[in-house]
Amino acid sequence: GENVEQHPSTLSVQEGDSAVIKCTYSDSASNYFPWYKQELGKRPQLIIDIRSNVGEKKDQRIAVTLNKTAKHFSLHITETQPEDSAVYFCAASRGGGFKTIFGAGTRLFVKA
Amino acid sequence: NAGVTQTPKFQVLKTGQSMTLQCAQDMNHNSMYWYRQDPGMGLRLIYYSASEGTTDKGEVPNGYNVSRLNKREFSLRLESAAPSQTSVYFCASSDTGGDYGYTFGSGTRLTVV
Numbered sequence: 716g717e718n719v720e721q722h723p724s725t726l727s728v729q730e731g732d733s734a735v736i737k738c739t740y741s742d743s744a745s746n747y748f749p750w751y752k753q754e755l756g757k758r759p760q761l762i763i764d765i766r767s768n769v770g771e772k773k774d775q776r777i778a779v780t781l782n783k784t785a786k787h788f789s790l791h792i793t794e795t796q797p798e799d800s801a802v803y804f805c806a807a808s809r810g811g812g813f814k815t816i817f818g819a820g821t822r823l824f825v826k827a
Numbered sequence: 828n829a830g831v832t833q834t835p836k837f838q839v840l841k842t843g844q845s846m847t848l849q850c851a852q853d854m855n856h857n858s859m860y861w862y863r864q865d866p867g868m869g870l871r872l873i874y875y876s877a878s879e880g881t882t883d884k885g886e887v888p889n890g891y892n893v894s895r896l897n898k899r900e901f902s903l904r905l906e907s908a909a910p911s912q913t914s915v916y917f918c919a920s921s922d923t924g925g926d927y928g929y930t931f932g933s934g935t936r937l938t939v940v
Binding site for chain 1: 858860867868869870871872875877883885886917927928929930931932933934
């Protein structure tokens with residue numbers, strides 16, 4: 716079946732450094748790729764998303780890139796801050812479909 | 828505007844007991860979902876409801892049933908709880924299917940002993 720692989724599972728960076736999380740998806744029909752942030756004990760929250768007709772999208776310190784040929788997409792966080800510490804999930808879904816597949820998550824630690 | 832509201836927040840069940848998790852959204856979303864979250868396994872889809880009046884199985888439906896009571900409410904029932912169902916359960920909603928991001932509820936931490 717379809718799956719989404721996410722790497723690394725844990726990432727530790729110094730405050731101010733950049734963090735990159737990578738995902739690979741298997742369903743070539745996927746065309747919507749959201750990213751969620753989950754703080755400890757809280758609900759996942761959508762932080763950014765990208766559609767297959769776009770190669771890159773930015774929102775302040777976060778950006779997402781998509782390579783449809785390679786079926787890769789990545790989350791980039793620049794100038795990391797302690798409040799960026801959380802678990803980040805990538806996901807992929809088909810347009811009009813209802814089965815969004817999530818990656819296993821990346822636990823990001825930002826050290827002050 | 829509460830978004831997605833789940834009850835209860837915590838529950839302990841004995842093996843074989845039954846319970847219903849409640850979920851309601853006030854965003855007029857068409858689609859609703861139930862996920863379970865286990866350590867190291869991300870979020871796995873149990874059941875979803877594409878629109879009012881329809882429900883369908885996700886990745887891990889065994890041991891669960893759902894009811895889309897109306898456009899706002901989508902409940903998840905465990906008929907005979909098993910220790911393997913110990914998990915955090917999240918309800919979510921979206922405007923239309925997989926084209927839009929989800930709004931999640933605050934979760935229900937369920938322990939089956």
